[in-house]
Amino acid sequence: MPSPRLSRAANNSANPMNKLEFMSLLTNASDPVSIRHRTSDSPVHRKDSFNATSSTASQPQQQQLPEEDCMKLNPSFLGIALSSLLAVDLWLTKTMGVCAREGSSWGSARPLMKLVEISGHGILWIAGTLYCLYKSDSSAGREVILNLLFALLLDLILVGIVKGIVKRRRPVHNRMDMFATFSVDKYSFPSGHATRAAMVSRFMLNHLVLAVPVRILVMLWAVLVSLSRVMLGRHNVTDVAFGFFMGHMQYSLIEYFWLSPSILPALFRM
Ligand SMILES: CC(C)=CCC/C(C)=C/COP(=O)(O)O
Numbered sequence: 439m440p441s442p443r444l445s446r447a448a449n450n451s452a453n454p455m456n457k458l459e460f461m462s463l464l465t466n467a468s469d470p471v472s473i474r475h476r477t478s479d480s481p482v483h484r485k486d487s488f489n490a491t492s493s494t495a496s497q498p499q500q501q502q503l504p505e506e507d508c509m510k511l512n513p514s515f516l517g518i519a520l521s522s523l524l525a526v527d528l529w530l531t532k533t534m535g536v537c538a539r540e541g542s543s544w545g546s547a548r549p550l551m552k553l554v555e556i557s558g559h560g561i562l563w564i565a566g567t568l569y570c571l572y573k574s575d576s577s578a579g580r581e582v583i584l585n586l587l588f589a590l591l592l593d594l595i596l597v598g599i600v601k602g603i604v605k606r607r608r609p610v611h612n613r614m615d616m617f618a619t620f621s622v623d624k625y626s627f628p629s630g631h632a633t634r635a636a637m638v639s640r641f642m643l644n645h646l647v648l649a650v651p652v653r654i655l656v657m658l659w660a661v662l663v664s665l666s667r668v669m670l671g672r673h674n675v676t677d678v679a680f681g682f683f684m685g686h687m688q689y690s691l692i693e694y695f696w697l698s699p700s701i702l703p704a705l706f707r708m
Pocket residue numbers: 559560561564594616617618619620623626628629630631632667672
C-alpha cells in the first residue's frame with residue numbers, strides 16, 4: 439500500500455493546480471504529514487516549536503521541517519488569493535457589462551459608449567498628434583507634441599507586447615465589433631484604451647496650460663474611457679485596472695526619458 443505522502447505526490451504531479459488548492463485545505467486527520475502542516479501553520483504552535491527547538495533536545499522530530507514542506511504553504515495561500523480575485527473580477531465584469539449588447543440592461547447607451555471608445559482610439563490620437571506637429575510653429579510646442587507622439591507609439595508597443603505574452607481572452611459577452619484593431623487586440627490584458635487614457639491625461643495635465651474646468655473634464659474623460667471598456671463588455675475589470683496603472687507608469691517613463699532639442703536637434707529642426 440503506498441504511503442499517504444507518496445500517493446499525494448502522485449496526485450500533485452498529475453494535476454499541478456490541485457497542489458495549489460488542496461495542500462493545506464484538504465488535510466487528512468490520520469496523515470502525520472498533514473498534522474505537521476496544520477500544527478506548524480498555527481502561530482501558537484510556531485512559537486511552541488520554536489521554544490522546543492531552542493530549549494529541549496527531547497523532541498528532535500519537531501525541530502526541523504523539511505524545506506520542501508515549508509515552501510508549499512505559501513503557494514497554497516497565493517493560489518487561493520488569486521482564485522478569489524479572479525472570481526470577484528469575473529463577477530464584477532459580468533455585472534458591469536451593462537452595454538455589452540443592444541439587449542443588455544443599458545443597451546440603449548451602447549452607441550454613446552462606442553463614441554467614448556473612439557475618443558480613446560490610438561489612430562485618432564496618433565493622427566491628431568501628427569496634425570498638431572505639422573501645424574506647430576514654436577519649438578517649445580513641437581517638443582511637447584513630439585514627446586506625446588513617442589508616448590503614444592511606446593504605449594502601442596508595450597501594450598502589444600504584454601497582450602502577446604499574457605494572451606488573456608476578452609470576456610465571453612464581448613462582441614468583437616471594434617474599429618481598426620491589431621491582431622493582438624483579440625486579447626484583453628491590459629486594456630490599451632485604459633493605458634492611453636491614463637497616460638495622455640497625465641501628459642495633458644502636466645504639459646498643457648488648462649483652465650480648471652478643462653482639467654476636470656480631462657480627468658473625467660480618462661475615467662469614462664476606462665469604465666466604458668467594462669460596460670461595453672470589451673474587458674475584465676482587472677484588465678482596465680492594470681491598464682490604468684500601466685498608463686501612469688508609461689507617463690513616468692516618458693518624463694524620465696524626455697526628448698529635448700539638445701538630445702535630438704535634428705528632430706526639432708523640421
Ligand atoms: C490600430 C491602432 C493604431 C491602435 C489600436 C487601438 C486599439 C483598438 C486598442 C485596443 O484597445 P483595448 O485593449 O482597450 O480594447
